[in-house]
Amino acid sequence: MRFPGHGRPHPADIVIGPLDLSAHVDEALAVQAVAFGLGADEIAVRRQIVLRHMAYPGARALGATTAGRLVGFVYGMPNDRTHWWSTVVEPYLRARGHDDWLDNSFVITELHVHPSYQNRGVGRGLITAITDTAVEPRSILSAIDTDSPARGLYHSLGYRDLARQVLFPSAPKPYAVMGAPLPLLRR
Template structure:
């Protein structure tokens, strides 16, 4: 992958993983997500409100991947204890129930978003973000949703111990179906 115009891709050892004040850096984080996930400005505007609302959830935490020399954000992850009354859980619950996996919604830590700039992918940054975030979780399991296709992200999640709990999950207004995945904590290491 080539770096975005005007930016050199940092070396993995030059990227620091640490706590992220996501509310203060929400626009920068969403710019990373937009580039990594191919979002337009309208979708970014919608997601901004969602992220800020999620951050009010007790136990919500975020980590960022920043370039040591500049502080530029090149990746982020955030998550929170799953709340079965929240929108995401109410959408995925029937799919999980159909597969006999609805118990995963109780007492899990949800990975809400994990994104790394394309030029920084395949360097272990995403793995470091998700493992450090879940290592601090009090819950015994973690759940997430990912586009239901064989992608580098899904391969990473499988290497970390996530398995498919439900596939072809349709979220309102999402153009593609998702898979819901779950893993026991702590996540597997290579």
């Protein structure tokens, strides 16, 4: 069995497929909590955000499962300049001449893989599978602005930095906004 989007074999029979994120929000947020180091209060806030996002037109999610257990997920939607994320990043993108990336783009809202399954191609499989179904010609996302495996993955897929040192209210660390033409690069 293979991950969608590249030729590496599935580790431990991981299957990537559609995820009813509204029905599995608690399971997904448990993965995010471990992967991102979130506490119960942060998860409670994010739960409401995820449920609201999944009601947006075009929002969709994929999950990575093994033995019936969710070990990773991704969700996103067509970007809308009126959404909170866009209103925060727009001034940073405009200052660098990249605010056009907010139009006609598919935004990766969240991508998380349980630490026990990281560095095995699960994140790559999730993000390529969800963007391969996008009708938009490009994708945007934000990631903590540090030299991390996540940013390394995004760069390897063709994402480039559009704005750095982006500050989100209540986020303790700055973020980078990244964009890539679709389809994403393959190895």
